[in-house]
Amino acid sequence: MQAAVNAARLVLAGGLVVDGSGASPRRADVLLDGDRIAAVGPADTMPQDAPRIDVTGRVVAPGFIDSHTHDDGYLLAHPDMRPKVSQGITTVVTGNCGISLAPLVRESLPQPLDLLGPASLFRFASFRSWIDALRETPAAVNVIPLVGHTTLRVAAMDDTQRAASPAEVERMQELLTEALQAGAFGMSTGTFYPPAAHAPTEEIIRVGQPLRTHGGLYATHLRDEADEIVPAMEEALEIGRALDCLVVFSHHKLAGGRNHGRSAETLALIDRAARLQPVCLDCHPYPATSTMLRLDRVRIARRTMITWSGGYPQAQGRDFADVQRELGLDDEQTLQRLSPAGAIYFLMDEADVRRIMTHPLAMVGSDGLPFDKHPHPRQWGTFTNVLRTLVREQGVLSLQAAIHKMTGLAAKNYGLADRGLLAPGQMADVVVFDAEKVTDLATFEKPIQASVGIERVFVNGRCVWDGERTTGAVPGRVLERSTAHA
Numbered sequence: 121m122q123a124a125v126n127a128a129r130l131v132l133a134g135g136l137v138v139d140g141s142g143a144s145p146r147r148a149d150v151l152l153d154g155d156r157i158a159a160v161g162p163a164d165t166m167p168q169d170a171p172r173i174d175v176t177g178r179v180v181a182p183g184f185i186d187s188h189t190h191d192d193g194y195l196l197a198h199p200d201m202r203p204k205v206s207q208g209i210t211t212v213v214t215g216n217c218g219i220s221l222a223p224l225v226r227e228s229l230p231q232p233l234d235l236l237g238p239a240s241l242f243r244f245a246s247f248r249s250w251i252d253a254l255r256e257t258p259a260a261v262n263v264i265p266l267v268g269h270t271t272l273r274v275a276a277m278d279d280t281q282r283a284a285s286p287a288e289v290e291r292m293q294e295l296l297t298e299a300l301q302a303g304a305f306g307m308s309t310g311t312f313y314p315p316a317a318h319a320p321t322e323e324i325i326r327v328g329q330p331l332r333t334h335g336g337l338y339a340t341h342l343r344d345e346a347d348e349i350v351p352a353m354e355e356a357l358e359i360g361r362a363l364d365c366l367v368v369f370s371h372h373k374l375a376g377g378r379n380h381g382r383s384a385e386t387l388a389l390i391d392r393a394a395r396l397q398p399v400c401l402d403c404h405p406y407p408a409t410s411t412m413l414r415l416d417r418v419r420i421a422r423r424t425m426i427t428w429s430g431g432y433p434q435a436q437g438r439d440f441a442d443v444q445r446e447l448g449l450d451d452e453q454t455l456q457r458l459s460p461a462g463a464i465y466f467l468m469d470e471a472d473v474r475r476i477m478t479h480p481l482a483m484v485g486s487d488g489l490p491f492d493k494h495p496h497p498r499q500w501g502t503f504t505n506v507l508r509t510l511v512r513e514q515g516v517l518s519l520q521a522a523i524h525k526m527t528g529l530a531a532k533n534y535g536l537a538d539r540g541l542l543a544p545g546q547m548a549d550v551v552v553f554d555a556e557k558v559t560d561l562a563t564f565e566k567p568i569q570a571s572v573g574i575e576r577v578f579v580n581g582r583c584v585w586d587g588e589r590t591t592g593a594v595p596g597r598v599l600e601r602s603t604a605h606a
């Protein structure tokens with residue numbers, strides 16, 4: 121069976137093709153030939169001598185692109201990428217929120233760089249050396265790498281609690297140029313986080329100048345996703361105009377009860393901006409977010425759950441409020457006791473999440489933190505959760521619209537000419553699933569669980585997930601930009 125699945129030519133016969141363009145599903149056979157899709161059409165046009173898999177009643181779609189991840193180091197540590205391939209993902213965008221694994225060598229890490237995993241992973245002094253490592257020991261999925269501005273700051277500055285000096289800006293420009301030449305698709309920022317919070321707009325525009333010459337996008341975890349979200353969005357748009365590049369609003373959300381409902385306002389702002397400059401966003405379908413433990417988040421969240429704690433490991437998986445009661449400490453002291461730590465914050469409104477997810481410019485991005493001991497379920501369930509909740513249960517997205525967000529739309533935004541569509545000549549990243557059964561099993565209580573209903577996943581023509589387990593194949597590639605964003 122395995123030989124057939126990995127044959128040079130293979131027909132996926134009798135399925136319902138959802139091609140990633142947003143077009144309606146249609147019945148067609150799909151011929152994979154080596155690492156490409158060779159044909160999509162009626163059964164009688166397929167070569168009769170090619171091995172076939174009967175996928176009658178199943179959806180056949182382009183492999184999903186996870187538009188927002190922190191998998192930079194996980195790809196090297198766990199190349200089978202089970203959390204991702206088990207939900208149909210064939211490509212991950214790394215280096216988001218200002219934090220990329222390279223270029224940085226450090227034995228101890230300031231938060232939030234530790235969201236990417238242990239310090240031992242930070243061993244790449246240049247971006248190219250990390251890309252080379254990924255090519256030498258590939259993973260099961262493809263990679264779209266971004267370089268993080270926070271990483272550049274930590275690499276170039278002795279003190280990040282101030283604006284960068286002209287010499288430090290120049291050093292960051294050199295590092296960014298090296299990353300773009302080595303294959304980065306753009307730069308991310310995370311001015312929400314301490315090591316970048318002191319970077320003024322002007323610093324980001326100066327550091328980002330190489331994007332003007334080498335091309336590349338600008339993805340941003342905004343300075344503020346709560347009361348001051350609008351000025352933070354205006355800042356990002358200004359940076360995008362100054363650097364003449366696509367702006368990606370990362371994990372777009374409205375944090376805190378006071379701001380619930382304001383997605384109508386922020387999405388209208390994005391619509392207005394989209395008429396003047398290239399812009400898009402990514403998001404996941406859960407009403408909770410996750411990052412390092414911070415009191416400003418604890419205070420606006422309905423509930424805070426600890427994902428890991430260096431200072432008090434037994435807090436993992438429990439609510440901050442319970443742990444605080446047990447310790448008999450105030451907020452500040454509890455934070456000190458637990459730190460360094462991570463948390464899940466229930467601080468979004470379901471209606472906002474739905475409105476953002478269904479916006480036509482919204483891509484799907486898990487934003488998962490792969491090394492967390494008790495992670496947010498988004499690491500294992502984002503894509504299957506969208507297919508279950510928004511498509512099947514609530515009917516607020518059509519199947520073809522949801523898949524377009526996960527495939528064709530992302531491929532267009534990231535400048536991939538030969539992925540994201542199920543069409544002849546495209547690379548053979550393909551997912552086969554049962555639309556009636558597909559379900560995320562990962563929950564906030566039990567977050568490490570593979571989804572059900574994703575029956576086969578092919579990356580560059582090779583099967584990496586057989587419906588129950590990873591196959592051991594590691595056909596993933598570090599992708600290259602085929603088009604500059606227009």
Ligand SMILES: [Zn+2]
Nearest residue numbers: 217341370371
């Ligand atoms: Zn972020």
